Amino acid sequence: MEKLERGLVQIYTGDNKGKTTAALGLTLRAVGHGFHVFILQFMKGRQDYGELQGLKRLEPECQIEQFGLPGWVHKGQAKEADCLEALKGLERARELITSGEWDIVILDEIINAIWFELIPEELVLDLLEAKPGHVEIIMTGRNASSTLIDKAHLVTEMVSIKHPYELGIQARKGIEY
Template sequence: MKFVESGFVHVYTGNGKGKTTAAFGLALRAAASGMRVFIGQFIKGMEYGETKIAELMPNVVLEQFGRGCFIEKNPSPEDFRLAREGLRRSEEVLAGGSYGLVILDEIFIAHFFGLISSSDILNLMNLRNMRTELVLTGRKAPQEIIERADLVTEMVEIKHYYTKGVKARKGIEF
């Protein structure tokens, strides 16, 4: 198993497109370098093009902790249950220390909807093996997480074809 010498915490946030794409690009790079990669997707529970990465790369594990695409209104009890399950699984993975890269995709959306707390996320950051690279994604990253992270990238939407009525396209947006 390959690890980096010292892992860092990345935050990919903002209203622009590309947070999950950036995280999966890093997963591809890490996996191609022989690193074990764990990807936990909060909120998401559907098959997307990106979910096939685990089929294509044997050193990548992807698990989803959601029942659909996104929560549009109030979270259901099932949304809470799945987010807590994702949190417990993420704690196991980070405490175990066997992955060189751990990506917790859309964790900030789970936080925004009150499914998990900032202290839950800070606890995950504390649990990680110091050689494990941790990537946290989603809009609306809490300030206390931004302050604690080693790398923060904000995706800013300047222009998007979605505003012209273009729907999500397979292979590009999902």
């Protein structure tokens, strides 16, 4: 199996939609070239996300797991169960990143998990330090810190110019979720 010669760290951040979508686009491209991709979704416990069904079609080269409870987390009001779930996801990420089985590991919404105080940023920075040289890590979420941005090789910010929510259009199945 072909491995990446050099794995980098990427961040998709910003206040507009497209962060997870960009990571999933990269997944499709990578699987098309024979790479193995594992996606961990933090703070996502719903089962109606379209990517959960769509990515099953890319198995076994691509797999996905969720680490989040249904419902919302409010900043400064995280429940212990939400924190434990995020920490469980972080431990799973470490297993996957260091296993040698996966070329790309996507930590979807991990930046939000940091911002909502579910996991300490220091633990994520430690994880980045443990990354083998051939593993690519993609992190998504709003409010990426300057420390995370400094550690990354590629940072893309999704900036809102116009959004259908401003017109009262709600999230649409197959488009936003």
